[in-house]
Amino acid sequence: MSEKSIPRLVQGNEAIALGAIHAGCRFYGGYPITPSTEIAEEMSRLLPHIGGSYVQMEDEISSIAAVIGASLTGQKSMTATSGPGFSLMQENLGYAAMAEIPLVLVNVQRGGPSTGLPTDPAQGDMMQARWGTHGEHSIIALVPSTVAECFTLTVEAFNLSERYRTPVIILSDALIGHMRENIRLDQLLKAKVIERPQPWMSPEDYRPFASTERTVVPLAPIGTEYRYRVTGLVHDMSGSPKTGDKRTIEDTGRRLRSKIYDYREEITRVEMTAMDDAEVAIFAYGSVARSAYEAVMWARERGHKVGMVRPITIWPFPTLQMREVADQVHSIVVPEMNIKQIAWETRAAIEGRANVVSMNRIDGTLIAPGEIISSLRDVLRAKGGAA
Amino acid sequence: MSRQPSTSDLLKYYRQESLPTIWCPGCGLGIVMRSLVSAIHESGIDPDKVVIVSGIGCSGRMSGYMNFSSVHTTHGRALAFATGIKMANPDLHVVVIMGDGDASAIGGNHLIHAARRNIGVTALVANNSTYGMTGGQYSPTTPVGAKSTTSVKGNIETGFDLIDLVSAAGASFTARGAVAYPTQLTSTIQKAIEWEGFSFVEAVTHCPTCFGRKNSLKTPGDMLRAQKEATISFAKAKLLKPHEIGGRIVTGVHFMEKRPEYTTLYEEQIREPSMAEQGGASIFGQTTQDVAAPAVQEYSESATVHGDRIGIRIGGTGGQGVITAGVMLAEVAMAAGFNVVQGQVYGPEARGGASRCEVLMSKAPIFYPEVTTADLMVLLSQQAADKYIASAGPMGYVLYDPAKVKTPQALPGRTILPVDFTRIAKELAGVEMAANVVALGASAVLLGLTDEACIRKVIGQRVPKKVVDANIEAALEGMNAMLAALSGSFEGSADLG
The missing domain is CATH 3.40.50.970 (Thiamin diphosphate (ThDP)-binding fold, Pyr/PP domains)
Known part of the structure; x- marks a missing residue:
């Protein structure tokens, strides 16, 4: 060993x-x-x-x-x-x-x-x-x-x-x-590591901000023959400020959003647990997810069709995955240690496809499995089942 | 006086496609920029290795006009960006251009800390005594009485002398130049660039648009003339009395004294070059948290309490080693093939506040990581006893230190036992501080985790070398005491439940 x-x-x-x-x-x-x-x-x-x-x-x-x-x-x-x-x-x-x-x-x-x-x-x-x-x-x-x-x-x-x-x-x-x-x-240690790519073009042809929806231009190290400009101002593909050019401004803003948003299916990971036949989903993340697993076990032991969706990526929000979940279940329980920050986002994402039940705690204590279970019971009872 | 390089020598240092500048006619920043590129040219450093970092304001635009790697950062933070650049690649020549507001108001903290660290970057502050880009508000270097858009009756704030400021912060090189004397400014900047530690140059300049017009200096020429009249060299100023210097611009190198440059110090004193070649992999063989587990120990079925998880809570006071004891207990359980979760709660006091450590152990995965009712509770202070005893599990064990805790009232179903943690630590192990490790030994017996070799190993890795033996002794005595307490008080096994 x-x-x-x-x-x-x-x-x-x-x-x-x-x-x-x-x-x-x-x-x-x-x-x-x-x-x-x-x-x-x-x-x-x-x-x-x-x-x-x-x-x-x-x-x-x-x-x-x-x-x-x-x-x-x-x-x-x-x-x-x-x-x-x-x-x-x-x-x-x-x-x-x-x-x-x-x-x-x-x-x-x-x-x-x-x-x-x-x-x-x-x-x-x-x-x-x-x-x-x-x-x-x-x-x-x-x-x-x-x-x-x-x-x-x-x-x-x-x-x-x-x-x-x-x-x-x-x-x-x-x-x-x-x-x-x-x-x-x-x-x-088996986790795969992506190295930073180096530019394939010559310094003369290098345009550090010429990324498109399809390609990301490698970031050349500064202090080399790649002498380029970096700025927080709206800039063109070479890095020159272009605050007077409406087209550049609009394109830059949209590209900064779309370069991630358009790839959200590739970026956004969620973990599904016991979701195959689920009629209720718990949507829990971070430390609260640990309690949520126990609530799922409680429910399954009693024959309730409860599953769990755990976002590993919270931004970009797993909108498409949650829409599919919402098409399958009647209710989504969202326990979180804030007041409805992700429950609201979930509601916005699923556009009324399912009922979103928020439960919150902000006293510095981890939401316990029992608290999630009692929310689940309410949801199950409201649907007419015994819980 | 040295020769100034010609314009044709310097053209290659500009991004000509980015010109003209945004600066007003008559602005001094162009002179500062030319002095800087002249200094870089004269110093003969490789332009590919130059990085110009700037902040926000009129001066912030300077980085983009020059044909070097350039980073136009956020307001006030240029030196902080530069610190990361220099740390990550000490071979680079990093020049940071800031305005007076940039460097000494919003970025004042970074200025004094860069000076204190003596990181090898050059800070070049173009001081025009105003916030020019926002239309002329008073800055930390605006003279008392000067008018600005936010001091229409005259400025009432005393300004910084930037050289005094960075000197007090420990800068190893300080100098001042003025745009009215560009040749001298160039040679001053050149000295700063060639300096090994943190170098600071204040380039006194002028803002005819926002400052001059409001303060009886109607044209750029008026401003330059006033600057010339006020300027005196450092050598001449040394012969004058302080009241004769008052208000004058003292140019030249004010201070230079070698002291170790920050990235060099880091390389010499902090870096451990031996492992660098092996990459990150070598790190994982030797974290302090390493616990070499023995062959997986069979755990006894009877160690299982209700359900398949056992919750342990150790309560005491900050400084008693409550968390260390819990961590070691978790490591012993882990070595025996259990999944473990260890958590802790402590107050803001480093010593003396209530402190609690929890360990969960289970053959199954552990999800909810909190101990709600403790199957085993160890109480090392009265405060902890008062607070936690009610959460003792219905069939649980409570061990308390009679030296610290009054005999608790009996609780139905719970087994409450005194164990002389403190006395055993003091008398049998010779270290009173090891009461926590006595508790570890006693707990290990109750939990069926009696692999002595494993306990020795865990202690060896978690406590300071010179007290390892005493702590091992404490743990073994704790085990003995627990066995004795159990056989003395009860018929039956040493297992929980």
Whole structure:
């Protein structure tokens, strides 16, 4: 048995750091904040061993700025934070979206707003992840439910960020982040890694922002013979500001959205559990999904046709998958540790095809299986069945 | 005075298709830009390795007009972007162009921290004492009394002396030039670019449109004349008394003192180059969290309580090692082939607050990760006892430290046992702090996790080297004490339930 094939007790935050290293991350810029700090600690310890760099910046604004700078030199780069720091990162997150710079931003969610509940879990930043930066853009966000997924989704986040040249957010929470579980590293290390592609065209022919719906132009490292311009202003395909050209403005805005939105079927993953004959679906993500599995088991043991849909990608929202689910079931129960952030999105996505039942808790406590079960009973009773 | 390169020498450094600039006629930024490209030209550095980073404002546009890799960033953050660029590729020559508001208002924090770190980038601040792009509001360098669109009665805020500011923050190179003296400005920038640590150059410039018109300097010529009259070299200024210098623009290098550059220090003191060649793979062989499991231990069926998961809660005070004990217990259970989930709750205090650690173990996958009722509860403080005893499971065991916890009232169905965690740690292991590990040993016995070799290994990996032996002793004594308590108090097995 090799050292890697033994089970290991690993914390969620630590698994994110290990996943990042596996994915090829070689730069971390961050600022300590509970409950994400262990990611910074692990990265500061691991990166110097493999030629990478860790820098502790003066705040979260500069953390993501340094990450963007490092990514531009060709290094896969990441930062991690929690609520207040996530808010501070929003402007430069938009910069990364506008300038199409790959990076991974981990938000280990805690209760908010403001300083809120520093050590307790929440899922209150779902919409901030989607719309926190100003202006029209698309974003990719992944939601881990287990320590093993903290590893694998970090690898996937890096892959997606390179594939689509875009910032990718991981929405963990204080519970998953601080929880330890046994993982099998030998299995996790099989996760495939996408390297950053290099430009195939000459520096003279290189147009860093000429991506179309079909192709993404590789990002050349700055400080090489590829001398190009990067700006947060609306720009043409060479990077020159074009704030007076209505056609460029409209095209740029639409492309930034469509380059992700048009690929949502490829990007957006959901996990279906016991859905084949389900008449009711629980739609749960992140740590709450753990309780939801138990509610499904409770229901199935009693012969109720209840299944579960777990979004692994929450942005882009799995609209098409949820429409199919909604065509099959009569009700979708959405338990979440915020007030209806994803329930509203679900309602908008399924356009009345099924009944959406929201249940919420925002006191820093994980929704328990029993609470989801009691929502299920209400739904089942309303349909006339015994529950 | 050195020769200024000719325009034909410099044309290749401009993106000519991006000209003309957006700057007003008579603006000083063009002179700053020419001084910068002249300095780069004169220094002979490879233009491919130059990265120009700029912020937002009129000065922010400068990066795009020059034919280098250029990053036009967000307002105030240029130095933070530059820090990441330089860290990720220390071979690059990174020049950061900022305006006065950019560098010292919104970006003031990044300015002082870049100076403090001594990261090898050049910060070039074009100081025109106003927010020009937004139409002329007062900035942190606007003189007292000066008029602007937001100080129509005259500015009442004392301005920064930017050189004093970055000097106080630890900059290893500080200098000032003025656009009225472009040759000197060029040579000053050249020295800054060639400097190994953080170099700071204030280029005093003027905004005829937004500042001059409001402050009795009607034309660019008036502004340049005023600047010339106010300028004095650093060498001459040194001969004057402070009150004679007041308000004058002191140009030249103010300060330079070698100190280790940040990325060099990181390379020399932090990097461990030995593993770099093996890539990331080597990392995974040696995290501190490694637990080499022995051959999977058969777990006894009787260890199973109601359902197939066992919940353990250890309650105490921050600093007692409650979480460490829980983590080690989880690792011992994992080595025995269980799935485990370990979680914790603690207050804001690093020491002294209530602290609780939970472990779930099961042969089946564990979904809901919370312990609702504890099959095994370990109480190491009165506060924890008061808070948690009600959540002892109906058939559960409660172990408490009589040195810390008053004898709890009997609870129907629960087995409540005193175990002298503190006394055993102190008297038998010689380390009072190891009470948590005594509790680990006692808990392991109750859970049927009695593989001594495994417990030794887990402790060896989780506690500081010099106390490993004492902690192993504590665990073994804890196991003995539990066995004794069980055989003394009860007929029957050591298994839960």
